[in-house]
Amino acid sequence: MSESKPVANEPNIPELFLRPYAPAEYEDSIYKLWEDSGYFNPDACVADGIVTPEAKTFSMVLPPPNVTGTLHMGHAAMLAIEDTLVRFHRMHGKRTLWIPGTDSAAIATQSRVEKDLYKATKQSRHDLGREAFLERVQAFAEESKNTIINQTKKMGSSLDWSRYAYTLDEQRQFAVSTAFQRLYELGLIVRGNRIVNWDPKMQTTVSDDEIEYVEQTDPFYYFKYGPFTIGTVRPETKFGDKYVVMHPDDERYKEYAHGQQIEVEWINGPITAIIIKDEAADPELGSGVMTITPWHSAVDFEIAKRHNLEYEQIIDERGILLDIAGPLAGEHIKKARSKVVEILEQKGLLEKVDEKYVHNVATNSRGGGIVEPQIKEQWFVAVDTPFTLPHSELQSYKSGDVVTLKQLMRSVVEDGSIEIGPERFKRIYYNWIDKLEDWCISRQIWYGHRIPVWYRRDDDGSILETYCAVDAPKSDDWEQDPDTLDTWFSSGLWTFSTLGWPETSDDYTTYHPTNVLETGYDILFFWVARMILMSTALTGQVPFRHVYLHGMVRDEQGRKMSKSLGNILDPLDMIEKYGADATRLSVIVGAAPGNDISLSKDKTRGYKHFANKLWNITRFILTYTEDYDATAPVTLSAEEMQIKADLAKVQSEVDAHVLAFRLDLAADAVYQYVWKEFADKILEESKPILQGDEVALRLARQQLLRECWHDILIISHPFMPYVTETIWQHLPEAMRSSKLLMVAQVEGQ
RNA sequence: GCGCGGUUAGCUCAGUUGGUAGAGCGGUUCGUUUACACCGAAAAGGUCGGGGGUUCAAGUCCCUCACCGCGCACCA
Numbered sequence: 001m002s003e004s005k006p007v008a009n010e011p012n013i014p015e016l017f018l019r020p021y022a023p024a025e026y027e028d029s030i031y032k033l034w035e036d037s038g039y040f041n042p043d044a045c046v047a048d049g050i051v052t053p054e055a056k057t058f059s060m061v062l063p064p065p066n067v068t069g070t071l072h073m074g075h076a077a078m079l080a081i082e083d084t085l086v087r088f089h090r091m092h093g094k095r096t097l098w099i100p101g102t103d104s105a106a107i108a109t110q111s112r113v114e115k116d117l118y119k120a121t122k123q124s125r126h127d128l129g130r131e132a133f134l135e136r137v138q139a140f141a142e143e144s145k146n147t148i149i150n151q152t153k154k155m156g157s158s159l160d161w162s163r164y165a166y167t168l169d170e171q172r173q174f175a176v177s178t179a180f181q182r183l184y185e186l187g188l189i190v191r192g193n194r195i196v197n198w199d200p201k202m203q204t205t206v207s208d209d210e211i212e213y214v215e216q217t218d219p220f221y222y223f224k225y226g227p228f229t230i231g232t233v234r235p236e237t238k239f240g241d242k243y244v245v246m247h248p249d250d251e252r253y254k255e256y257a258h259g260q261q262i263e264v265e266w267i268n269g270p271i272t273a274i275i276i277k278d279e280a281a282d283p284e285l286g287s288g289v290m291t292i293t294p295w296h297s298a299v300d301f302e303i304a305k306r307h308n309l310e311y312e313q314i315i316d317e318r319g320i321l322l323d324i325a326g327p328l329a330g331e332h333i334k335k336a337r338s339k340v341v342e343i344l345e346q347k348g349l350l351e352k353v354d355e356k357y358v359h360n361v362a363t364n365s366r367g368g369g370i371v372e373p374q375i376k377e378q379w380f381v382a383v384d385t386p387f388t389l390p391h392s393e394l395q396s397y398k399s400g401d402v403v404t405l406k407q408l409m410r411s412v413v414e415d416g417s418i419e420i421g422p423e424r425f426k427r428i429y430y431n432w433i434d435k436l437e438d439w440c441i442s443r444q445i446w447y448g449h450r451i452p453v454w455y456r457r458d459d460d461g462s463i464l465e466t467y468c469a470v471d472a473p474k475s476d477d478w479e480q481d482p483d484t485l486d487t488w489f490s491s492g493l494w495t496f497s498t499l500g501w502p503e504t505s506d507d508y509t510t511y512h513p514t515n516v517l518e519t520g521y522d523i524l525f526f527w528v529a530r531m532i533l534m535s536t537a538l539t540g541q542v543p544f545r546h547v548y549l550h551g552m553v554r555d556e557q558g559r560k561m562s563k564s565l566g567n568i569l570d571p572l573d574m575i576e577k578y579g580a581d582a583t584r585l586s587v588i589v590g591a592a593p594g595n596d597i598s599l600s601k602d603k604t605r606g607y608k609h610f611a612n613k614l615w616n617i618t619r620f621i622l623t624y625t626e627d628y629d630a631t632a633p634v635t636l637s638a639e640e641m642q643i644k645a646d647l648a649k650v651q652s653e654v655d656a657h658v659l660a661f662r663l664d665l666a667a668d669a670v671y672q673y674v675w676k677e678f679a680d681k682i683l684e685e686s687k688p689i690l691q692g693d694e695v696a697l698r699l700a701r702q703q704l705l706r707e708c709w710h711d712i713l714i715i716s717h718p719f720m721p722y723v724t725e726t727i728w729q730h731l732p733e734a735m736r737s738s739k740l741l742m743v744a745q746v747e748g749q
Numbered sequence: 750g751c752g753c754g755g756u757u758a759g760c761u762c763a764g765u766u767g768g769u770a771g772a773g774c775g776g777u778u779c780g781u782u783u784a785c786a787c788c789g790a791a792a793a794g795g796u797c798g799g800g801g802g803u804u805c806a807a808g809u810c811c812c813u814c815a816c817c818g819c820g821c822a823c824c825a
Contacts, residue, residue, distance in 0.1 A: 281825080427752080558761085558818090590761065595754085
């Protein structure tokens with residue numbers, strides 16, 4: 001940096017204000033100043049008398065990002081909103097706690113390491129063995145965690161790092177095992193043979209919520225099946241089909257009776273088919289007749305259960321046809337399809353083909369393959385099973401009441417114990433609960449929370465005894481369940497597992513329930529609902545009082561940001577170029593609650609200019625008030641009193657917006673006032689007075705501007721913490737009401 | 750199929766209980782180098798998706814249609 005030239009008549013003000021605001025020069029050291037002060041931790045604020053020990057609390061958990069992830073614009077929006085809320089409440093006299101953490105993201109992290117492993121050594125995790133592989137994943141997670149943590153800090157996030165939690169650290173493991181054991185003892189975690197979503201690629205089950213339907217075009221085949229015609233896109237599953245189903249009221253098939261047997265020619269020769277009358281068959285659809293494959297279809301499974309039918313596995317866990325396929329056994333289903341069609345065609349059983357049939361296929365949204373339903377023995381959380389609520393501080397149910405998890409989840413929102421905003425998400429939440437089925441929580445991956453259940457087996461392998469506890473049983477003839485838990489199981493405990501539960505710690509007593517849960521609407525079901533489930537059942541408290549859902553960050557044309565579109569904005573680039581404050585504002589202003597937000601570089605650049613505006617206003621005020629004499633008696637004019645009153649009004653508007661979670665309106669109100677009112681009008685109109693000869697008038701105006709500026713910095717700080725704090729640190733002592741702007745308290749609260 | 754959003758200035762979006770439309774960015778003209786060219790001033794730009802209704806009064810409430818987007822379910 002070249003030395004700045006002394007400017008003629010330039011008053012003696014800090015040199016940095018003579019240059020434009022350069023965020024990159026100050027942000028890291030300002031963050032360090034905050035962090036070193038210890039005031040991200042409310043205990044330190046109490047110890048130093050910034051807030052009283054009896055002050056109200058404001059607590060929030062950070063939705064923990066994946067430990068191996070990197071910061072994207074969605075995170076940036078989340079951090080901007082949450083940090084603004086936290087700083088606001090910290091400056092309003094609350095004992096304010098925002099808890100950081102990271103998530104193990106079991107499936108994602110494991111598959112990443114598996115890929116790396118295969119690339120480097122051509123080995124699979126099975127070649128390496130469970131323990132060695134887990135060590136590798138652990139090391140990878142440990143190594144990459146600092147990336148996301150440092151990037152989180154870049155945004156200015158005032159998180160209490162002394163309370164940092166990781167979903168797989170010892171304390172959280174203990175909480176997870178305890179939670180599992182308690183739910184097991186309440187009869188809410190059960191093991192059962194049910195139809196589940198099986199991902200043949202990742203070799204694990206996934207929950208219903210993790211399924212993503214993808215549109216696909218395939219041929220649709222019509223086959224002769226005895227006297228009937230059946231349609232299917234999946235001929236390769238049809239080997240075992242011996243039940244033919246039609247609606248009981250379908251006039252066309254009156255002559256066939258339920259249970260009647262008929263001989264039909266099929267893929268591997270003649271079989272005896274059985275007529276089933278069931279209302280699941282839609283007479284409007286195709287011929288109104290279908291055959292069923294209960295092992296690989298949830299709907300068919302239900303029909304089979306209703307009529308007590310036999311069912312058989314056709315496809316194995318890797319997508320290979322089993323012996324039932326006869327000559328095609330051992331084929332992968334992908335290749336088998338055309339062969340089955342060929343066989344049936346040669347037999348003259350192929351009636352016609354619609355080449356372009358558009359339908360949805362279920363895929364694993366966690367980057368997996370096409371999901372194949374399978375019947376498997378798995379662990380489930382039973383959402384419709386009544387149980388006795390052991391402990392309750394809830395409004396609608398008392399300790400000892402008999403309830404179901406579904407009822408609990410619904411009641412706390414219905415009775416207003418939890419507010420969900422924007423309002424429309426309440427309906428979406430209820431809708432989800434109504435359709436909710438038992439939650440499959442066991443996964444066949446290795447990285448994650450091991451299920452705390454042990455079995456003692458007979459010589460033939462059948463289970464003699466099952467043991468569920470936090471610690472392993474003493475004797476060594478027990479064998480632990482090999483599966484791990486769904487990531488969202490541990491995430492569901494997050495509001496209280498981060499506060500020391502199952503111990504009744506001070507933190508838990510003080511900060512639970514948390515005040516606000518802020519997150520994207522895309523994880524309302526995955527996470528928000530699961531936290532409500534876990535918290536009400538296990539602690540008898542709601543996890544939070546208010547849910548605030550924000551939208552997705554999109555590009556300037558409203559498209560999703562994706563690599564293939566090349567429209568990704570990297571928050572770290574934005575921070576470097578425009579500053580963290582500008583990045584924060586650009587994801588807050590214009591983002592109405594629950595609505596997606598469009599982002600462009602131009603917008604961010606605009607808010608960089610705003611940061612610079614604050615900078616230059618400071619220069620102006622320091623320049624023109626350098627000779628201000630604080631001891632001289634001052635009388636403000638009526639006009640000046642009005643300016644102060646107007647500012648107070650702006651402040652209360654901003655406060656009201658923040659409390660109503662309209663940060664977009666709050667931030668914009670600050671912007672409008674500072675630029676259009678304070679800079680363009682008040683400062684401009686002050687120039688003649690400040691440059692004039694009337695000493696009394698000048699003194700009054702100087703005092704007015706200094707007082708206003710003090711208040712404006714306080715109001716602006718939650719939105720633009722870096723530039724305001726940097727300015728604050730270079731103001732004369734007399735203009736500051738505390739050493740750190742971050743903990744300056746709003747007056748009159 | 751069920752449900753939910755959206756459609757307001759060239760672009761991105763606000764508009765809280767109904768009272769004659771706002772911001773940012775962009776564009777136009779002019780000015781300013783003594784806080785800031787990361788500046789200021791001025792003006793331009795909208796029959797608030799179409800149609801109907803309620804009302805003294807509708808962007809706002811009701812009905813209806815169209816288009817865009819999303820969620821859930823179904824998918825023989």
